[in-house]
Amino acid sequence: MKCGDFVYHEVFDQEKERMDISHYLPQFGWDVGSLRRSYEPFSFVSTPDHGIVWRGMMASYPTSVPTDYVLAGRLGLRRQLIFNGEMEASGGCSTWGSMASRLAIMQSRLGKKKSKIKAPVGMYNLGNTCFMSSVLQCLVNCPPIQRYFLRDAKHNHLSCQVLRSSNREAPTSPTKSNHNGDSHGICIACEMDRLMLEYYGSTIGHSDITDAVGEAPDPSSCLATSAAIPALPSHDKCGDPLVPSRLLAATWKSGGMKHLAGYQQRDSHEFLSAFLDIMSKHDRHFADITRELREEAKPSSLSSKETARGRSPNDTSEDIVKSLFAGNLRSVLICETCGYKRSQPEPFLNISLPITSETKTIEACLRHFTQPEDLSDITCDLCEEKHPHTKQHTFAKLPKILCLHLKRFDAATNKKITEFVSFPAQLNAGPFLPHWCEVIQGMKASEHAADPDGYNAQKAKSCSSAIMYDLHATINHTGTLHQGHYVANVRVDGKWYHCNDAHVFDAGEGDGEKAVLEAAVGEAYMLFYIRRDAQK
Numbered sequence: 001m002k003c004g005d006f007v008y009h010e011v012f013d014q015e016k017e018r019m020d021i022s023h024y025l026p027q028f029g030w031d032v033g034s035l036r037r038s039y040e041p042f043s044f045v046s047t048p049d050h051g052i053v054w055r056g057m058m059a060s061y062p063t064s065v066p067t068d069y070v071l072a073g074r075l076g077l078r079r080q081l082i083f084n085g086e087m088e089a090s091g092g093c094s095t096w097g098s099m100a101s102r103l104a105i106m107q108s109r110l111g112k113k114k115s116k117i118k119a120p121v122g123m124y125n126l127g128n129t130c131f132m133s134s135v136l137q138c139l140v141n142c143p144p145i146q147r148y149f150l151r152d153a154k155h156n157h158l159s160c161q162v163l164r165s166s167n168r169e170a171p172t173s174p175t176k177s178n179h180n181g182d183s184h185g186i187c188i189a190c191e192m193d194r195l196m197l198e199y200y201g202s203t204i205g206h207s208d209i210t211d212a213v214g215e216a217p218d219p220s221s222c223l224a225t226s227a228a229i230p231a232l233p234s235h236d237k238c239g240d241p242l243v244p245s246r247l248l249a250a251t252w253k254s255g256g257m258k259h260l261a262g263y264q265q266r267d268s269h270e271f272l273s274a275f276l277d278i279m280s281k282h283d284r285h286f287a288d289i290t291r292e293l294r295e296e297a298k299p300s301s302l303s304s305k306e307t308a309r310g311r312s313p314n315d316t317s318e319d320i321v322k323s324l325f326a327g328n329l330r331s332v333l334i335c336e337t338c339g340y341k342r343s344q345p346e347p348f349l350n351i352s353l354p355i356t357s358e359t360k361t362i363e364a365c366l367r368h369f370t371q372p373e374d375l376s377d378i379t380c381d382l383c384e385e386k387h388p389h390t391k392q393h394t395f396a397k398l399p400k401i402l403c404l405h406l407k408r409f410d411a412a413t414n415k416k417i418t419e420f421v422s423f424p425a426q427l428n429a430g431p432f433l434p435h436w437c438e439v440i441q442g443m444k445a446s447e448h449a450a451d452p453d454g455y456n457a458q459k460a461k462s463c464s465s466a467i468m469y470d471l472h473a474t475i476n477h478t479g480t481l482h483q484g485h486y487v488a489n490v491r492v493d494g495k496w497y498h499c500n501d502a503h504v505f506d507a508g509e510g511d512g513e514k515a516v517l518e519a520a521v522g523e524a525y526m527l528f529y530i531r532r533d534a535q536k
Contacts, residue, residue, distance in 0.1 A: 021073040024080040025153070027290055028073030030065055030297035068166040069293035072159035079153055079213045083107055083115055097215035099208055106206060115150040117141060120490055121202045122241035122502035126248060130501055131268040134488040135275065136244065137499045138473035138528050139192075140199050141490040143535060144400060148320050149196040155283055155320070157190035158214055163289045188257075188275065189283040189320070191250045198242055205238040241502040254278050268475055268486050269350070269405045269526060276349050280321035287319060324534070325349045325403060330396035330434050333378070333389050340382035345396060350403035350526075355417050362404065362423040362527065370394050370432050394434040400534035402429065402469055404527045409481050416481045420522060423471070425513055427529050430467040469529035474516065476523040486525070489516045 022029030047053050082100050085108025096104065107114045120141055123133040139145055148154050164185065194210055201209030251271075252261035256278045260266055329346040353365040372392035379386050408417045431437060473490045488499040489507055496512030497504055508515025 017074065017077070021077050025073060025076045027154070027287070028069070028076055028159075028294075030069075030294060065297040066166075066293050068162055069290075069297060072156075072162045072290075075158040075162065075214075076153055076156045079156055079158070082213055083150070083153070085109075085114065097212075099212035100215045103206055103209060103212040106204060110204070115146070115200070117146055117150075117200055117203050117492065119203060119239065119492055120497045120499055120504050121199060121239045122499065122504045124241050124243050125501040126243070126245060127263040128265050129244075129248060129263075130486040131266045131271050132248065132251075133244070133501055134475045134486040134499070135268050135272045136195065136247075137488040137490055138475060138526075140196060141492055142324075142401065142472060142528070142530070144324055144530070145320065146196070149193050150200055155189045155193050155286055157187070157193040160187055160190050160193075160286045163286065163293070186250045186254050187282045187286070188247075188250060188254055188279045189286060191247045192279060195242070195244060195247050202240050202242060203238055207240065239504070251275065251278075256281075265483065267409070268477075269352075272403070272526070273350065276321045276325060280319050283319035283321065321349065324401045325399050327395065327399035327402070328397040330394045330438070332372075332392045332394070332434075332438060333375075334391075335378075335380040335383060335387050335389055337385075337387040338380060338383050340380055342381060346393075349399075350405055352405045352407050354407050355419050355421060357419065360420060360422065362421060362427070365404075365406070365421065366429075366432055367437075370437050392438065394438050395429065395432045396434060398429050398433075398467060398531065400531050401472075402427075402529040402531070404529070406525055406527075408477065408525060414481060416477075416479075416484075418522060421524060423474075423517070423524060423527055425471045425517065427469040427471070428466050429469055430465045433465075433467075468532050470532060470535070471527065472530045473528040474524055475526040476519075477525040478523055 018030065044052055078096075078100075082096070082104045085104045085106075117140070120137060123136065125133065164187065197210045197213065201207055206212070251257045251274075257271075257274045260271060260274060327348055329348055330343055331346050332341065332343045334341045351369070353359075353362075353369055355365065356368065359365045359368050370393055372390050375389045375391050377386045378389040380389070406421060410417055471491070473488060476487050476489070478485050478487075487501075489512075490497055490499060491513075494511055496507035496516050498507045498512075498516075506512055508519075
């Protein structure tokens with residue numbers, strides 16, 4: 001050996017893997033650490049021709065990087081390469097099994113359409129589970145959620161399983177046993193990831209897609225010839241309905257959703273609220289463990305007191321639910337005697353809008369929701385006495401996905417409210433921000449709407465900045481308070497589809513929008529609007 005000769009060492013592969021993981025999955029990346037060189041006994045190998053041979057000074061893998069963290073990143077990287085169809089980047093199909101190789105080839109042929117659901121597929125009713133299926137249809141076909149789980153693989157269920165099985169608990173974990181508050185070790189975010197994979201696999205005709213991304217390497221199954229490369233499936237092989245039994249069972253076992261267990265009729269709004277809350281906690285827990293292990297992997301020279309424990313001050317990442325559905329209301333309370341005004345934020349994931357005889361449109365429902373109201377006998381913090389107050393809610397922060405729930409079930413009268421409520425395909429939420437509709441200090445609620453210099457709906461609509469939302473999905477309810485059925489309408493690539501359990505068909509003529517807006521007027525129960533800047 002002379003100077004200039006190329007010398008191979010396994011540490012080169014390790015460094016390439018580190019760089020690939022940092023590129024495809026930044027959340028699993030780690031900084032370069034110093035490589036220790038040692039004269040360990042395993043540096044000597046026995047050969048048939050030359051006996052015991054010293055391999056030289058061995059550069060070991062940085063011990064500061066936890067093994068389970070590397071394995072989780074490796075599983076995530078493998079899934080990304082398969083979904084991107086980048087077989088060359090992983091050394092060719094010789095490191096994958098047959099199902100993974102076929103999926104990668106199919107993905108490469110799909111080009112820009114890969115990791116994007118092109119049309120909805122049905123979900124079998126497992127016994128009064130239409131409330132769940134309708135909600136899942138709206139979530140799965142939401143482009144930002146597809147990007148999170150499919151394109152970016154931010155919550156790979158295989159990686160999460162590795163980290164959860166390592167018995168590590170993040171600082172924000174509800175219990176020391178597991179992050180669900182129960183004894184089953186269920187992760188709703190993982191089940192959502194599995195469902196997204198199965199849903200996407202059905203749309204492209206790859207029914208075993210979940211097994212493909214988790215398939216163990218099998219060099220003997222490499223597709224050696226072009227004749228073995230599968231053709232894209234025909235249309236009649238795509239779109240088989242799913243059986244969401246695994247996710248249903250997970251919700252029954254999860255600590256925050258056990259009240260929804262069983263085959264009784266349930267409320268889809270109640271399911272959505274509980275499902276988003278639990279998925280947010282589980283996804284956040286996964287991110288907390290990942291961050292904790294990333295801090296452990298930091299070289300000592302790069303560590304600091306701020307990042308040694310808990311969250312890095314520069315870490316502004318959010319879980320999938322908070323980043324898309326979370327908004328803030330501004331609650332204002334004004335004393336009518338001294339004029340003292342106090343306000344506080346109130347977070348929300350969805351908004352429940354009352355229905356009255358005057359709220360004929362969704363805009364009217366929002367105006368009614370943000371309208372100030374008079375309260376009596378409220379203790380003023382400044383006067384320290386009970387006086388009449390004016391209270392009002394406005395939208396301080398609007399979410400990327402605005403979910404509006406129409407309160408059609410009246411427990412007081414034990415009846416369903418069937419009032420006519422229309423809704424637009426495009427909604428401007430700008431007029432409902434505090435700057436345009438918040439009550440003026442010292443003004444009573446009764447004077448607020450009548451004052452020409454105060455709040456005026458038309459004035460706010462014309463002067464406020466437009467914050468436009470596009471209708472993405474609706475959930476409709478037919479029947480009575482005690483017995484009914486839920487269906488969903490979803491918009492995919494500008495076309496509307498009607499999802500009724502396992503049956504999916506075009507919503508109407510053309511793009512189907514007119515049929516959705518007209519047919520759901522008396523039955524609309526939940527509306528999903530996506531902010532335009534979140535659709536890109």
